[in-house]
Amino acid sequence: MRASVTGGLTALLLTLGLLTMTAGxxxxxxxxxxxxxxVSFTFWNSGPDLxxxxxxxxKKFAGRFHIAYRNMPYANETEIVNSALAAHRAPVLVEESxxxxxxxxxxxxxxxxxxxxxxxxVNPRVDFPASMWxxxxxxxxxxxxxxxxxxxxxxYNKSLFRKAGLDPNKPPANAAQFVxxxxxxxxxxxxxxxxxxxxxxxxPFLFPSLLAQFGGREANAATRKIMLDSPAGVKxxxxxWDTIFKWHVSPVNASNGEAHNLFVKGTxxxxxxxxxxxxxxxxALGSDLGMAPVPVIGAREADFLGQNYWWLxxxxxxxxxxxxxxxxxFKYFYSHGMTLAQxxxxxxxxxxxxxxxxxxxxxxxxxxxxxxxxxxxxLIPNWGTTTTTYLYNEISLVLEGKVSPKQGLYVAGRKxxxxxxxxxx
Amino acid sequence: MKWDKIGxxxxxxxxxxxAFLMYFPILWMLSTALKPQALAFNGALVPAPASLNNFRAxxxxxxxxxxxRWLGNSLLVxxxxxxxxxxVDSLAAYxxxxxxxxxxxxxxxxxxxxxxxxxxxxxxxxxxxxxGFNMLNTYYALILPYAANGFGVxxxxxxxxxxxxxxxxxxxxxxxxxxxxxxxxxxxxxxAPMVTLGMVTFMNVYNDFxxxxxxxxxxxxxxxxxxxALMAIGQYxxxxxxxxxxxxCSVLPILVAFIFAQRRLVEGIAFSGxxx
Numbered sequence: 001m002r003a004s005v006t007g008g009l010t011a012l013l014l015t016l017g018l019l020t021m022t023a024g025x026x027x028x029x030x031x032x033x034x035x036x037x038x039v040s041f042t043f044w045n046s047g048p049d050l051x052x053x054x055x056x057x058x059k060k061f062a063g064r065f066h067i068a069y070r071n072m073p074y075a076n077e078t079e080i081v082n083s084a085l086a087a088h089r090a091p092v093l094v095e096e097s098x099x100x101x102x103x104x105x106x107x108x109x110x111x112x113x114x115x116x117x118x119x120x121x122v123n124p125r126v127d128f129p130a131s132m133w134x135x136x137x138x139x140x141x142x143x144x145x146x147x148x149x150x151x152x153x154x155x156y157n158k159s160l161f162r163k164a165g166l167d168p169n170k171p172p173a174n175a176a177q178f179v180x181x182x183x184x185x186x187x188x189x190x191x192x193x194x195x196x197x198x199x200x201x202x203x204p205f206l207f208p209s210l211l212a213q214f215g216g217r218e219a220n221a222a223t224r225k226i227m228l229d230s231p232a233g234v235k236x237x238x239x240x241w242d243t244i245f246k247w248h249v250s251p252v253n254a255s256n257g258e259a260h261n262l263f264v265k266g267t268x269x270x271x272x273x274x275x276x277x278x279x280x281x282x283x284a285l286g287s288d289l290g291m292a293p294v295p296v297i298g299a300r301e302a303d304f305l306g307q308n309y310w311w312l313x314x315x316x317x318x319x320x321x322x323x324x325x326x327x328x329x330f331k332y333f334y335s336h337g338m339t340l341a342q343x344x345x346x347x348x349x350x351x352x353x354x355x356x357x358x359x360x361x362x363x364x365x366x367x368x369x370x371x372x373x374x375x376x377x378x379l380i381p382n383w384g385t386t387t388t389t390y391l392y393n394e395i396s397l398v399l400e401g402k403v404s405p406k407q408g409l410y411v412a413g414r415k416x417x418x419x420x421x422x423x424x425x
Numbered sequence: 426m427k428w429d430k431i432g433x434x435x436x437x438x439x440x441x442x443x444a445f446l447m448y449f450p451i452l453w454m455l456s457t458a459l460k461p462q463a464l465a466f467n468g469a470l471v472p473a474p475a476s477l478n479n480f481r482a483x484x485x486x487x488x489x490x491x492x493x494r495w496l497g498n499s500l501l502v503x504x505x506x507x508x509x510x511x512x513v514d515s516l517a518a519y520x521x522x523x524x525x526x527x528x529x530x531x532x533x534x535x536x537x538x539x540x541x542x543x544x545x546x547x548x549x550x551x552x553x554x555x556x557g558f559n560m561l562n563t564y565y566a567l568i569l570p571y572a573a574n575g576f577g578v579x580x581x582x583x584x585x586x587x588x589x590x591x592x593x594x595x596x597x598x599x600x601x602x603x604x605x606x607x608x609x610x611x612x613x614x615x616x617a618p619m620v621t622l623g624m625v626t627f628m629n630v631y632n633d634f635x636x637x638x639x640x641x642x643x644x645x646x647x648x649x650x651x652x653x654a655l656m657a658i659g660q661y662x663x664x665x666x667x668x669x670x671x672x673x674c675s676v677l678p679i680l681v682a683f684i685f686a687q688r689r690l691v692e693g694i695a696f697s698g699x700x701x
Contacts, residue, residue, distance in 0.1 A: 044642075046660065047660055048660070070642045070643075071655055072638075072655075073638070073651075073654040073655055073658060074658075074659070074660040075654075075658070076635070076638055076639075076654075079548065079635065079638070079639055080638065080639050082549070083548060083549050083552040083639050084552075086549045086552065086553060087549075087552055087553045087556035087557075089556055089561070097660075150661070257466065260466075261466040264463055264464075264466065264467075265466075265467060274661055276659075276660075276661040276662050277662060280462055280463060280662065283461070283462070283463045284463035284464075306661065308660075
């Protein structure tokens with residue numbers, strides 16, 4: 001027994017010794033980078049993986065600029081960035097979706113982005129789609145610049161359209177056509193649906209799209225007033241409710257992911273969601289996949305614009321030479337819009353979006369149109385948390401038939417307004 | 426009908442159904458891992474067409490991520506943390522159970538109170554500590570936070586209280602010092618709960634996600650759970666077959682560890698009344 005205890009302790013010590021050596025070598029790695037005289041800055045993102053583009057940049061600017069890049073999971077970006085901020089180790093440049101930036105801007109930890117864009121030769125009013133630059137200020141200052149866009153689109157199954165005697169090249173363009181087409185296609189006994197309205201996803205894309213189409217807004221960012229239970233909000237949510245309970249073109253209580261799964265399976269004819277599923281749907285349906293602008297259910301064309309933005313954190317590390325390096329990266333990144341587009345990420349550089357090469361990429365013309373009519377979430381701190389907790393819970397209850405659209409939006413709005421009151425002014 | 430009146434075949438059938446229900450998630454995981462992404466939710470348990478593409482993407486020579494390195498990191502971190510926690514908690518439990526010193530009760534209270542603090546509450550202070558010691562993105566940061574915990578101290582403390590005082594006194598009369606008593610009496614007698622503690626720690630550390638995610642920044646330092654999240658879970662969409670293939674690869678070491686330590690683990694659980 002004594003031998004086994006001694007053996008165990010020896011093994012433990014050996015493991016710790018090895019660990020110390022390995023840890024030392026790993027810890028030494030960043031230091032070795034300092035040997036070169038290039039200007040280095042940290043860049044963390046939670047959107048599309050930009051490793052290849054960053055590596056190319058580092059190669060091209062070797063000896064001058066270097067980016068220490070880290071890709072974060074979208075769902076946990078807040079924990080990572082906030083821990084780093086608390087320890088004064090925040091990255092110089094960070095990219096996340098738009099609304100977290102409002103929190104940091106409100107806390108005064110971001111730098112205005114305009115001077116960096118000027119250094120990069122970017123004129124944001126001309127070079128970015130207006131939908132992605134307007135309404136992105138906090139207290140009148142632009143702290144963020146767009147990285148990529150992800151509009152809402154209508155995916156449809158041409159084969160199901162054909163089988164129902166509809167023209168597969170004429171997707172619905174308004175509410176009446178949408179409902180008529182969906183009713184023609186729906187055969188609930190055979191499990192064929194014209195449309196599948198889930199209580200949950202993709203409402204973060206769908207509901208704001210319909211709300212904007214009816215002329216409504218989720219909230220006023222300046223006054224922080226929640227505006228969900230407006231007539232526009234009620235009409236938007238009533239349309240979703242009607243697809244299930246009035247027109248019966250959607251199954252009742254569709255489970256999470258059912259719209260997506262049935263669409264891939266070929267038994268759901270239409271889905272209104274973010275354009276992120278395009279390549280997967282193309283693989284699944286091939287030439288039977290149709291993509292079109294979101295039908296005008298309300299009074300005007302509009303759709304929710306998913307997106308990623310970047311900003312710089314205030315820190316002593318952001319020296320003039322680091323700003324130059326960031327500007328060089330911006331210039332490089334925006335001029336490589338086609339590389340992104342070919343990988344399925346939608347760029348935000350107007351000259352790329354308007355180029356013939358971009359138009360030739362499958363589906364991109366529709367996407368560009370939707371970028372132009374896109375609307376963003378209001379820039380209010382903690383907006384994502386607020387909406388997901390209350391708005392989408394209530395929408396779920398409405399679409400499960402438990403409360404009326406008006407009641408659901410009223411309750412969500414009231415709860416969200418209480419949260420607004422807790423935010424710093 | 427009483428259990429002993431049920432025939433052998435009926436019992437086997439019932440157990441087989443139970444086993445199938447238990448193994449179904451693993452079967453589904455393997456089945457999905459063998460499907461292309463577009464067919465992930467087609468409902469078929471037997472993938473047609475079946476393909477090893479997802480496993481090639483992870484384990485093949487052309488894999489674009491260092492999956493083996495992540496697996497190695499996870500194993501290194503979990504094994505080391507398990508060894509450390511057994512050693513540290515056992516010494517602490519022995520001290521609290523057997524030594525008489527001022528503040529012992531208070532210290533034990535602190536240990537118990539630490540069980541009520543959720544990890545999220547200490548995330549940022551821990552990050553600040555590691556940052557202060559310049560240990561972020563190193564194995565130190567991945568291992569040291571797991572090196573001791575109140576649960577292990579409490580578990581072993583309870584066990585050590587049950588060891589007769591006379592055994593310890595006899596050893597002391599024979600000239601053994603406290604460390605020797607611990608090493609020669611308490612450790613051998615406490616193998617079952619210590620193995621249990623080691624295994625539970627191994628599984629907890631191996632499956633931990635948040636701390637390795639926050640504490641590491643380079644691709645090479647990721648553990649398997651963090652690698653999985655970054656490789657297969659996107660901003661809006663998740664590649665489920667790839668996710669399942671990665672998860673399958675990551676649960677294999679745990680399964681193997683469980684198979685080898687099964688007897689000790691069951692003994693320990695039976696002894697301590699622990700639930701997993």
